[in-house]
Structures are given as C-alpha cells and as structure tokens.
Amino acid sequence: MNKRLVLGTLLLTAVLAGCATGDGGLPDVRVGAGAPLPVGAQDPAPSASAAPGAAQNCDPRASLRPPASLPAANGMPSGGTLAAIQARGKLIAGVDQNSYRFGFRDPLTGELSGFDIDIAKQVAKAIFGDENKIQYKTVTSATRIDAVRNGEVDLVVETMTMNCERWQQVSFSSEYFTAGQRVLVHRGSGITGMDGLAGKKVCAAAGSTSIRNIAAHAARPVPVAVAGWTDCLVMLQQGQVEAVSTDDSILAGLAAQDPNTEVVGDAFTVEPYGIAIRKENADLVRFVNGVLENVRTDGTWTRLYRTWLTALSTDTPTPPPAKYQD
Known part of the structure; x- marks a missing residue:
C-alpha cells in the first residue's frame, strides 16, 4: 500500500474518532x-x-550471556562488530512503521515512534552516548530476516517472535517482551x-x-x-x-x-520477542543483552511500557526475565 495512503487512512481514522457518537463507535x-x-x-x-517442523534441541528464549560490564560509550572494543558500528557513526536498525505503539510513523511529526523504536534507541545510546545516532530502515515481516543476514541492518527490533526455525537463520537477544x-x-x-x-x-x-x-x-x-x-x-x-x-x-x-x-478470544500462542542480529556477530548479541539487562533493572522498561503500552493491561507487568544458553 502507498505510504501516503496509509498515513491518510490513519489521519482519517483520527478525525472520525473525534466525531464519534457517544457510544465510542464510528x-x-x-x-x-x-x-x-x-x-x-x-x-x-x-x-x-x-509452519514447518521446528528445529530440535532449541530453547528459543535462550540467548548469549552479556559481559560482566559494558564498555563505556564511544569506547567499543577494537576489531569487532561494535568497533565497526562506532567507526560508521550510527547504528542501523530495522524497524516497522505500521505497528501502532511499537513501531509507527507519527502522523503529527513524521518521526518513527513506539516501544520498539525506543528499545533500539537504548542500544544506540549505549554505543555512542547519544540515542539519536541511529538510522532506521523500515522492514516487513517478510524482509526482516534477509535484511539481517545480508548486513543491510545491524539488528532488527520489530515485534519479532523468536522460534527455533528463525534461530537457524539469525541470532536473537534475550526476550524483551511477551505477546500472544x-x-x-x-x-x-x-x-x-x-x-x-x-x-x-x-x-x-x-x-x-x-x-x-x-x-x-x-x-x-x-x-x-x-x-x-x-x-x-x-x-x-x-x-x-x-x-x-x-x-x-x-x-x-x-x-x-x-x-x-x-x-x-484468549491467546492461543505465546510469542516471545527478541532483537534479531547476524549469527556471525556474537559480540553484538552479548552487548545488546547487556543493554537489555540495564533496561530491565534501571526502570527504563517500565517507563517505556507506561509510555506506549498501558492499553494492553491496566497493571504494568514486570519485564520478561533473561535466559542464557551459556
């Protein structure tokens, strides 16, 4: 669908919502x-x-353990993925622009916003000390794995369910959200x-x-x-x-x-979300998991949930715990 048509549809919906009848309908x-x-x-x-048969002996929630402490911003270790990102001067993140509250283009500002967008910003902030040193590349459910594997993006943060089949193609961070x-x-x-x-x-x-x-x-x-x-x-x-x-x-x-x-209806599946990263870039996986550990423990996850996702639950849940395979 044409992006302008999508934006027009969202704006029209918002306008009609303002003219809704007393029962809240349109x-x-x-x-x-x-x-x-x-x-x-x-x-x-x-x-x-x-769905094809799932790979055996896989726990899709289990990622790589983060380092005991993260390097300081702008002090990434030499010779690896993080140093290359720092030298480039920006993190390239694959995101959605059609998932309201997670990754969407704000019709008032034209900027990408949402829970997933803010999670990606936390990674950029940890690398550069500046959450705005990030380039977004919009991807779809059908293109995001190829975008990671081909190196078009450093990572994908896009309501992406971790499962054993996908683990054969890309690596994932620890779980940062649970849906159904x-x-x-x-x-x-x-x-x-x-x-x-x-x-x-x-x-x-x-x-x-x-x-x-x-x-x-x-x-x-x-x-x-x-x-x-x-x-x-x-x-x-x-x-x-x-x-x-x-x-x-x-x-x-x-x-x-x-x-x-x-x-x-009730949820009939469990969908653990993870950040997708190239399998060759284990150092980035471990670094992102360190960022997510901080997000869980310093109140950032709760703040982001209350900013974007309170419509999902009247009570703010606790962030999903991390699970590691090593």
Missing part, C-alpha cells in the same frame, strides 16, 4: 469485497505458509475467537508466525497475507476479510485506530 464505512486489494496481498495465502496471538473483528460480529472463523478469511502479515498459525489452526480459516498490519486493518474495514489475527500487542494498536473493532 460510522460503518465498509465498502464491500469489490474494493481493490492492497499491493502485494495474497488471497488466499500460499499453502506453504503452514488473538483475533481482531468488527464489534457486534458475534465472533469470539478463532473457532468462529471456520472457512472465513483471516488476515496477517506475510512472513509472520501469525500467518502460519492461522493456516495451521484446527478451525481451518482461510489465511490472507499482506505486507503490513495496516493493510489488514483496511481489508477488515472494507469487508474483504472477517478478521485479523496476530499478536495481541499489535492488535491493540489496530483497535485503537478503529473503535468499531475489538480484540476477542
């Missing part, structure tokens, strides 16, 4: 299944989206979860664990794949799909953009 503007599909949409998604897959539908639809979507079209991003979980669900819904999560929201609004299904953290952001929608 006018029903669904235009029907005859509307054009978002660019790159696959309806239905290829059958290959079903649920369902987003129109209010009043009568749908209460995935079991009510047998034979119905359900949208998720191509390359995500979500699209695979939809394809593998016992209810046999019809998975529809798109490039980004706002494309799923537009397809739901236009009546082209019956539901969107992905992590509850992402769905909460979509629901906030359209009060005519709601998140339903």
Whole structure:
C-alpha cells in the first residue's frame, strides 16, 4: 500500500474518532469485497505458509550471556562488530512503521515512534552516548530476516517472535517482551475467537508466525497475507476479510485506530520477542543483552511500557526475565 495512503487512512481514522457518537463507535464505512486489494496481498495465502517442523534441541528464549560490564560509550572494543558500528557513526536498525505503539510513523511529526523504536534507541545510546545516532530502515515481516543476514541492518527490533526455525537463520537477544496471538473483528460480529472463523478469511502479515498459525489452526480459516498490519486493518474495514489475527500487542494498536473493532478470544500462542542480529556477530548479541539487562533493572522498561503500552493491561507487568544458553 502507498505510504501516503496509509498515513491518510490513519489521519482519517483520527478525525472520525473525534466525531464519534457517544457510544465510542464510528460510522460503518465498509465498502464491500469489490474494493481493490492492497499491493502485494495474497488471497488466499500460499499453502506453504503452514509452519514447518521446528528445529530440535532449541530453547528459543535462550540467548548469549552479556559481559560482566559494558564498555563505556564511544569506547567499543577494537576489531569487532561494535568497533565497526562506532567507526560508521550510527547504528542501523530495522524497524516497522505500521505497528501502532511499537513501531509507527507519527502522523503529527513524521518521526518513527513506539516501544520498539525506543528499545533500539537504548542500544544506540549505549554505543555512542547519544540515542539519536541511529538510522532506521523500515522492514516487513517478510524482509526482516534477509535484511539481517545480508548486513543491510545491524539488528532488527520489530515485534519479532523468536522460534527455533528463525534461530537457524539469525541470532536473537534475550526476550524483551511477551505477546500472544488473538483475533481482531468488527464489534457486534458475534465472533469470539478463532473457532468462529471456520472457512472465513483471516488476515496477517506475510512472513509472520501469525500467518502460519492461522493456516495451521484446527478451525481451518482461510489465511490472507499482506505486507503490513495496516493493510489488514483496511481489508477488515472494507469487508474483504472477517478478521485479523496476530499478536495481541499489535492488535491493540489496530483497535485503537478503529473503535468499531475489538480484540476477542484468549491467546492461543505465546510469542516471545527478541532483537534479531547476524549469527556471525556474537559480540553484538552479548552487548545488546547487556543493554537489555540495564533496561530491565534501571526502570527504563517500565517507563517505556507506561509510555506506549498501558492499553494492553491496566497493571504494568514486570519485564520478561533473561535466559542464557551459556
């Protein structure tokens, strides 16, 4: 979908929200299944989206242990990944721009904002002493692993679930957030979860664990794949799909953009988020884990949660504990 169209959709949603009726709803503007599909949409998604067999002997939450103490900012050890990043003068981070509250482009400022963006800033701050020494490269669920493996980015912070299959391709930091897959539908639809979507079209991003979980669900819904999560929201609004299904953290952001929608059902998966890094760059993995240790213990994680994610829970949770394989 054209970026300007996405931004226009978000702005229109915000304007309509200001004109909402007393019950908090918006006018029903669904235009029907005859509307054009978002660019790159696959309806239905290829059958290959079903999850492959997972690698054996893998704990996807277990990362590399950080050093006892981090080097001072601008004092990265010579000869490794960190020294190369310092010499370049900026950290290159792959992020999303379509996940409200995690990684999105603020329509008022044009800047990338959200929980994941601020986590990436913490890494840049630890390397340079300046969180703004960072270059963002927007990636999608389908392109982010290649971006890491090809060296286009130093790391990816993009609501990315760690699993054994992905560990074969990239390394991950320790877990920094825990989500679970649920369902987003129109209010009043009568749908209460995935079991009510047998034979119905359900949208998720191509390359995500979500699209695979939809394809593998016992209810046999019809998975529809798109490039980004706002494309799923537009397809739901236009009546082209019956539901969107992905992590509850992402769905909460979509629901906030359209009060005519709601998140339903219990979580039917557990999705531990990690920062993806090239397998060859173990020094960067360990350094990032040291940064995350500080984020957990110095109050930064709690501050960021309260800034971006209070809609997910009335109580601020504790950050997920780190787990190491060595």
